[in-house]
Amino acid sequence: MAISHRGHCARCYTDNSAFVYVAGVARPENSQMVERTLFFACNTCNSPRVVVGIFPHRWDPKNATGLLQNVPGIAIQKELPEPANNSAPPFTPDRIAGIFKQAVSSLENGNFDAAGAMTRKCLDIATKYVTNGDKRYENLWLKARIEQMTDDHLLTPELGVWAGIIREDGNSAVHDEVEFGKEEAQEMVDFTEVFLNYVFTIPGKIEDRAVTEKVKAQLSGLKAEVRALTEKIED
Numbered sequence: 400m401a402i403s404h405r406g407h408c409a410r411c412y413t414d415n416s417a418f419v420y421v422a423g424v425a426r427p428e429n430s431q432m433v434e435r436t437l438f439f440a441c442n443t444c445n446s447p448r449v450v451v452g453i454f455p456h457r458w459d460p461k462n463a464t465g466l467l468q469n470v471p472g473i474a475i476q477k478e479l480p481e482p483a484n485n486s487a488p489p490f491t492p493d494r495i496a497g498i499f500k501q502a503v504s505s506l507e508n509g510n511f512d513a514a515g516a517m518t519r520k521c522l523d524i525a526t527k528y529v530t531n532g533d534k535r536y537e538n539l540w541l542k543a544r545i546e547q548m549t550d551d552h553l554l555t556p557e558l559g560v561w562a563g564i565i566r567e568d569g570n571s572a573v574h575d576e577v578e579f580g581k582e583e584a585q586e587m588v589d590f591t592e593v594f595l596n597y598v599f600t601i602p603g604k605i606e607d608r609a610v611t612e613k614v615k616a617q618l619s620g621l622k623a624e625v626r627a628l629t630e631k632i633e634d
């Protein structure tokens with residue numbers, strides 16, 4: 400028997416998957432503790448998991464049993480692959496960011512239909528948000544809205560082509576029955592992330608910079624005024 404590990408698998412998305420111990424290397428930390436790098440493989444898909452931590456000197460992964468997280472006195476420092484970051488791209492409005500997070504969590508938990516539905520909802524609200532007030536968009540379905548955005552140069556032609564992954568026929572009842580496989584759900588999440596980056600993050604960063612430049616200009620104008628006033632007073 401050897402030590403085993405449990406956790407979410409980033410490749411097969413099995414939640415709480417068992418990882419079997421394969422090998423390990425050690426480096427003394429001090430007289431009592433050892434830094435160990437342990438290599439595990441997912442019991443479901445064989446994908447690797449590496450854990451680096453500080454362990455009591457006498458502890459040996461080959462002879463230990465049970466779960467790694469229950470070993471007394473250990474401090475795990477790093478795990479690879481790192482846990483997925485499900486936060487939305489910067490500058491995404493809160494409500495849209497919240498839906499994106501749910502889409503990513505659904506994908507990670509293997510709920511591919513839910514991930515597909517949530518990305519669809521996220522894109523639906525984001526496209527309405529961006530085109531708000533433009534009457535030409537009001538009666539368009541999501542896919543047509545994205546195509547119109549591409550025609551209006553609100554999106555790059557590449558993003559417009561990629562939007563072809565969105566399946567719909569204008570009948571909302573059918574949307575609810577569309578089934579997503581792992582790859583389709585992943586592609587929808589990837590597309591949505593790039594979309595949010597394009598419509599919110601890039602403009603947000605540019606605006607941030609423009610504001611900074613404006614503030615800088617105002618500050619230097621104020622400084623010049625203060626200087627001029629000071630000189631006047633000194634005169």
Ligand SMILES: [Zn+2]
Pocket residue numbers: 408409410411412413416441442443444445446
């Ligand atoms: Zn796996």
